[in-house]
Amino acid sequence: xxxxxxxxxxxxxxxxxxxxxxxxxxxxxxxxxxxxxxxxxxxxxxxxxxxxxxxxxxxxxxxxxxxxxxxxxxxxxxxxxxxxxxxxxxxxxxxxxxxxxxxxxxxxxxxxxxxxxxxxxxxxxxxxxxxxxxxxxxxxxxxxxxxxxxxxxxxxxxxxxxxxxxxxxxxxxxxxxxxxxxxxxxxx
Amino acid sequence: xxxxxxxxxxxxxxxxxxxxxxxxxxxxxxxxxxxxxxxxxxxxxxxxxxxxxxxxxxxxxxxxxxxxxxxxxxxxxxxxxxxxxxxxxxxxxxxxxxxxxxxxxxxxxxxxxxxxxxxxxxxxxxxxxxxxxxxxxxxxxxxxxxxxxxxxxxxxxxxxxxxxxxxxxxxxxxxxxxxxxxxxxxxxxxxxxxxxxxxxxxxxxxxxxxxxxxxxxxxxxxxxxxxxxxxxxxxxxxxxxxxxxxxxxxxxxxxxxxxxxxxxxxxxxxxxxxxxxxxxxxxxxxxxxxxxxxxxxxxxxxxxxxxxxxxxxxxxxxxxxxxxxxxxxxxxxxxxxxxxxxxxxxxxxxxxxxxxxxxxxxxxxxxxxxxxxxxxxxxxxxxxxxxxxxxxxxxxxxxxxxxxxxxxxxxxxxxxxxxxxxxxxxxxxxxxxxxxxxxxxxxxxxxxxxxxxxxxxxxxxxxxxxxxxxxxxxxxxxxxxxxxxxxxxxxxxxxxxxxxxxxxxxxxxxxxxxxxxxxxxxxxxxxxxxxxxxxxxxxxxxxxxxxxxxxxxxxxxxxxxxxxxxxxxxxxxxxxxxxxxxxxxxxxxxxxxxxxxxxxxxxxxxxxxxxxxxxxxxxxxxxxxxxxxxxxxxxxxxxxxxxxxxxxxxxxxxxxxxxxxxxxxxxxxxxxxxxxxxxxxxxxxxxxxxxxxxxxxxxxxxxxxxxxxxxxxxxxxxxxxxxxxxxxxxxxxxxxxxxxxxxxxxxxxxxxxxxxxxxxxxxxxxxxxxxxxxxxxxxxxxxxxxx
Numbered sequence: 001x002x003x004x005x006x007x008x009x010x011x012x013x014x015x016x017x018x019x020x021x022x023x024x025x026x027x028x029x030x031x032x033x034x035x036x037x038x039x040x041x042x043x044x045x046x047x048x049x050x051x052x053x054x055x056x057x058x059x060x061x062x063x064x065x066x067x068x069x070x071x072x073x074x075x076x077x078x079x080x081x082x083x084x085x086x087x088x089x090x091x092x093x094x095x096x097x098x099x100x101x102x103x104x105x106x107x108x109x110x111x112x113x114x115x116x117x118x119x120x121x122x123x124x125x126x127x128x129x130x131x132x133x134x135x136x137x138x139x140x141x142x143x144x145x146x147x148x149x150x151x152x153x154x155x156x157x158x159x160x161x162x163x164x165x166x167x168x169x170x171x172x173x174x175x176x177x178x179x180x181x182x183x184x185x186x187x188x
Numbered sequence: 189x190x191x192x193x194x195x196x197x198x199x200x201x202x203x204x205x206x207x208x209x210x211x212x213x214x215x216x217x218x219x220x221x222x223x224x225x226x227x228x229x230x231x232x233x234x235x236x237x238x239x240x241x242x243x244x245x246x247x248x249x250x251x252x253x254x255x256x257x258x259x260x261x262x263x264x265x266x267x268x269x270x271x272x273x274x275x276x277x278x279x280x281x282x283x284x285x286x287x288x289x290x291x292x293x294x295x296x297x298x299x300x301x302x303x304x305x306x307x308x309x310x311x312x313x314x315x316x317x318x319x320x321x322x323x324x325x326x327x328x329x330x331x332x333x334x335x336x337x338x339x340x341x342x343x344x345x346x347x348x349x350x351x352x353x354x355x356x357x358x359x360x361x362x363x364x365x366x367x368x369x370x371x372x373x374x375x376x377x378x379x380x381x382x383x384x385x386x387x388x389x390x391x392x393x394x395x396x397x398x399x400x401x402x403x404x405x406x407x408x409x410x411x412x413x414x415x416x417x418x419x420x421x422x423x424x425x426x427x428x429x430x431x432x433x434x435x436x437x438x439x440x441x442x443x444x445x446x447x448x449x450x451x452x453x454x455x456x457x458x459x460x461x462x463x464x465x466x467x468x469x470x471x472x473x474x475x476x477x478x479x480x481x482x483x484x485x486x487x488x489x490x491x492x493x494x495x496x497x498x499x500x501x502x503x504x505x506x507x508x509x510x511x512x513x514x515x516x517x518x519x520x521x522x523x524x525x526x527x528x529x530x531x532x533x534x535x536x537x538x539x540x541x542x543x544x545x546x547x548x549x550x551x552x553x554x555x556x557x558x559x560x561x562x563x564x565x566x567x568x569x570x571x572x573x574x575x576x577x578x579x580x581x582x583x584x585x586x587x588x589x590x591x592x593x594x595x596x597x598x599x600x601x602x603x604x605x606x607x608x609x610x611x612x613x614x615x616x617x618x619x620x621x622x623x624x625x626x627x628x629x630x631x632x633x634x635x636x637x638x639x640x641x642x643x644x645x646x647x648x649x650x651x652x653x654x655x656x657x658x659x660x661x662x663x664x665x666x667x668x669x670x671x672x673x674x675x676x677x678x679x680x681x682x683x684x685x686x687x688x689x690x691x692x693x694x695x696x697x698x699x700x701x702x703x704x705x706x707x708x709x710x711x712x713x714x715x716x717x718x719x720x721x722x723x724x725x726x727x728x729x730x731x732x733x734x735x736x737x738x739x740x741x742x743x744x745x746x747x748x749x750x751x752x753x754x755x756x757x758x759x760x761x762x763x764x765x766x767x768x769x770x771x772x773x774x775x776x777x778x779x780x781x782x783x784x785x786x787x788x789x790x791x792x793x794x795x796x797x798x799x800x801x802x803x804x805x806x807x808x809x810x811x812x813x814x815x816x817x818x819x820x821x822x823x824x825x826x827x828x829x830x831x832x833x834x835x836x837x838x839x840x841x842x843x844x845x846x847x848x849x850x851x852x853x854x855x856x857x858x859x860x861x862x863x864x865x866x867x868x869x870x871x872x873x874x875x876x877x878x879x880x881x882x883x884x885x886x887x888x889x890x891x892x893x894x895x896x897x898x899x900x901x902x903x904x905x906x907x908x909x910x911x912x913x914x915x916x917x918x919x920x921x922x923x924x925x926x927x928x929x930x931x932x933x934x935x936x937x938x939x940x941x942x943x944x945x946x947x948x949x950x951x952x953x954x955x956x957x958x959x960x961x962x963x964x965x966x967x968x969x970x971x972x973x974x975x
Contacts (some may be wrong), residue, residue, distance in 0.1 A: 038691060038693060040621075064804065179804060
């Protein structure tokens with residue numbers, strides 16, 4: 001039986017060019033005996049960073065794939081300038097900043113922070129925020145104003161092709177979720 | 189013409205044969221031109237003309253049933269001259285009809301046929317929509333344009349679609365991959381319900397759908413049709429044309445083209461955004477029919493571009509949960525003909541060639557070759573440099589060579605046997621920039637079968653058969669090392685690792701080989717003149733397909749990650765099917781029942797950890813596993829009543845049940861359904877027919893629980909709640925109407941209305957039922973010119 005299989009294997013190898021008709025059908029299949037090309041999924045977002053600037057203080061919270069998002073600790077009654085960045089860090093030697101693509105395709109993207117457990121925190125787009133052709137800022141740069149002490153969760157969404165860019169819950173925006181992460185939030 | 193000489197004592201011996209039956213022909217008249225000599229062939233076809241002089245003669249051979257034939261001979265001649273006579277045209281056709289229109293695939297095969305006339309009523313739709321009219325058949329859909337036929341509850345690799353005698357190879361493993369078949373150029377569709385048709389497959393436990401093309405004629409004729417149609421729902425237009433030219437010398441040419449385009453369909457209350465589709469299909473063939481020999485070549489192509497409902501494109505489980513909870517689709521836009529991402533594009537090319545030989549009365553053989561190229565691309569919403577790049581790009585090429593032979597014994601035996609060889613090459617284009625869902629692989633398959641039939645008497649016939657298949661698959665696949673370890677593959681498959689890459693993958697070479705033995709036993713008993721009882725018991729064995737073994741990737745519309753399983757072994761099934769049929773008279777009916785037990789049933793099941801968490805959020809994770817025992821049983825019932833020569837009633841109903849060992853129902857099993865059609869032939873002189881159709885589909889009450897939990901964020905608080913993806917839609921009843929009238933000879937018009945009541949309903953067997961209902965009322969107009 002083994003011999004039979006070896007025969008099969010041999011046929012499989014030579015068959016590549018037995019195939020007369022393939023030529024008629026624009027077949028790229030001759031001599032595919034070498035190894036398939038390895039694919040590095042470049043679009044994947046596997047690192048998300050949030051940078052908080054308050055005066056001269058800068059804090060960065062970074063989530064990496066296969067870990068839990070870190071807890072964001074803010075001070076009560078302050079104004080923070082917050083930037084969000086998306087990366088493909090599959091190859092540690094070549095980290096790609098996907099935020100640039102999001103800005104280029106601002107019409108098709110929208111960042112939404114949905115809050116749970118907080119009532120004193122407000123989030124507004126910054127004046128320098130990127131916006132699409134409709135002029136609606138897409139929340140890459142936001143101003144966070146904290147109130148009294150409280151704790152909760154900030155669920156961060158990157159939405160691809162939202163059906164509209166106004167709303168108060170995730171459902172309002174439609175589209176496809178490209179990023180959904182829960183950052184615990186503590187304001188003291 | 190002839191000359192006299194001194195020696196006139198030569199004899200000329202001849203023997204006359206029937207060209208088609210290869211039988212000796214008696215009573216043929218042999219006449220020498222110029223001289224008044226006439227002889228007749230004897231009982232065994234021989235004749236002799238004596239006292240001939242040396243020279244050249246012209247003789248005319250004629251027979252009441254045959255075309256006269258002129259032959260030149262020169263005398264003296266020692267050998268016996270064999271002369272073949274051909275039947276008259278009308279007789280020929282009868283012979284051809286007798287030999288070939290009996291399409292039955294075996295003594296105990298339980299069959300239903302859809303004629304071209306019936307099929308063409310669905311020409312604006314798909315193969316799945318057409319064949320769904322037969323009992324025991326349902327459709328598994330993704331939206332409205334992707335329709336997979338389901339036979340006795342099974343689809344995909346568990347059924348066989350046979351075209352030109354060879355199985356269609358078009359990535360049929362995928363749930364959202366509809367068969368690449370165009371209805372416009374086919375002659376009929378033959379449905380074989382049992383699993384015992386070993387000629388085509390030893391693994392089609394659900395049954396076989398056979399696509400038949402036009403027969404090749406030996407007469408001068410030109411026939412075909414043109415058809416132009418419009419649907420209001422989706423503003424669909426279609427044009428179909430088919431032309432066939434046959435001639436007396438047995439040459440047959442033909443060509444067909446089919447074009448269809450529609451924009452977004454509408455459900456009762458809203459637009460189904462991005463449900464548009466475009467199709468181009470065509471074929472061209474040439475064949476030569478020399479009665480005892482026939483050969484031909486055919487090329488066909490099929491290109492289908494199908495939009496996937498916007499609202500069905502979900503990024504993660506959260507999106508899926510939101511979509512399910514919303515009563516209306518989350519993405520409704522205004523009508524457009526434009527097809528946007530996500531969409532799928534399928535290009536299928538098929539070249540085939542055949543030779544048939546019927547030289548001898550009781551032996552016939554055919555040789556079929558087929559090359560199929562199936563290029564399947566799926567385009568998703570992507571960003572950056574990949575914006576217009578397909579996310580799935582698979583090119584599957586298949587070569588098949590099939591040899592079949594039939595031997596008929598003068599007594600009561602007949603044997604059918606054959607062999608098949610298949611090479612298949614799958615290439616997943618790396619330009620997608622995404623992990624390959626199906627890895628590059630090559631496959632080879634060799635099969636042998638033999639069936640013998642025994643006619644004990646006219647009323648009692650038996651058959652038994654066996655098939656052996658061996659397949660061999662060689663795949664080169666990258667595994668993420670974390671996944672590899674998680675699946676515990678190091679224990680069993682460490683030797684398949686070729687190398688470890690810098691990106692954290694193993695490149696592996698997977699060589700799998702499976703041997704499958706299948707067998708069938710059947711009998712047919714004439715209960716009386718009208719009623720036949722048929723019984724068939726089949727044992728089939730099916731190798732896991734490439735998707736079941738190797739798939740590795742994301743299925744967007746269900747936010748599901750699918751994982752193949754290298755440990756799978758062939759699934760084996762016993763299917764017992766019986767039927768009582770009365771196909772004559774004003775009341776004809778058939779009742780078919782089946783019971784099957786499937787061992788090691790390959791099923792896509794939620795994996796143990798259930799979810800995969802990525803930056804996109806959570807996905808359901810499903811793995812192919814084997815269920816030790818699955819039990820399926822069902823009943824199909826068909827009834828045709830001829831109430832008068834003007835009124836006919838057709839009814840068909842099916843019910844089916846499928847359980848795992850421990851009584852857990854199997855998912856996606858068609859609910860009870862019953863279809864009725866009232867046909868009024870208002871006028872037969874200038875055909876005018878009204879059909880009223882009714883279709884009732886019940887609620888599937890037996891379904892497994894596949895629900896999952898999701899952390900909803902509601903009013904500023906996170907709540908974990910169950911998302912119900914298991915519950916089945918409620919029952920529905922649809923009404924349809926068709927009016928068909930001939931205006932002038934050859935020209936007829938048709939008006940059809942589907943879903944007259946404009947019902948908003950959802951079908952359990954539509955994968956997009958969570959996102960949107962089915963389409964609403966559809967009114968179609970069609971003009972046909974037949975020639």
